[in-house]
Amino acid sequence: MKKNDLPLVYSCSGCSSAAQTANQVAIKMDREKIAEMSCIAGVGGDVKPLVRTAKSGRDIIAIDGCPLACCKSCLARHDVQPKHHFDLSKFDVPKHLGEDPDPQLVQNAYNQILEDIK
Template identity: 60%
Template sequence: MSKSDTTSLPLVYACSGCSSVAQLANTVAVRLDRGGLAEMSCISGVGGGVPALTRVARSGRPILALDGCPLACVKACLASAGVAPAQHLVLNRLGATKRQHGECSEAEAGAVWAAVTLALSAIKDAPPQLADKSAALVKANGTLRHRLQ
């Protein structure tokens, strides 16, 4: 899929911490990306304030945020960039158990995948809008720039 093909897709950001649910979040995001259902982008870059990656997050494309646990690191990283996800899922609230040094079961992964695809469908069916209500795209010098109000 070319870069121009992916810009019409929702963005997906995932936790990739050390727990079972964190790794499941990352696995699900990779599956969405490789399957052409969403474009995965780098939450570490957003949290770290990398300009190119914060521009992507602030682009106005709908965002699916996948956190493994209630610490909600993905949601916090997006908020630090002034962005709110269209959908935010916390995997251990979807039936997956947080384990250190372990994996999620196939049943847990299946339940999470079902919830994620449902959330993604809701995003795709929603009318286009800015991901962050406090953000605005303004036309300046013939180009679009992002400005936080």
């Protein structure tokens, strides 16, 4: 499959353990060629090439660490709706400031997301 045929994946990447869980899931999806990760900060910051990518018509997977849904909101600023949106708090991923993500919770969230997008 060509890279442009893959869905795009965007993730929260804030400072909490939940945000970094979302980021690690997205990175894993990118590295395993499930999706191509792009930069949500660039979309939220109106960086033209990154907004063009988001608006390219490819399927989008948005992964937020918590119900604040920053990732989904950055896309919505440009009238982009993800095909799939995940809030990791619904997968029992806790949000702790100043803590690294639990590797088992990263794997669990990854597995659930893969199951849901199939």
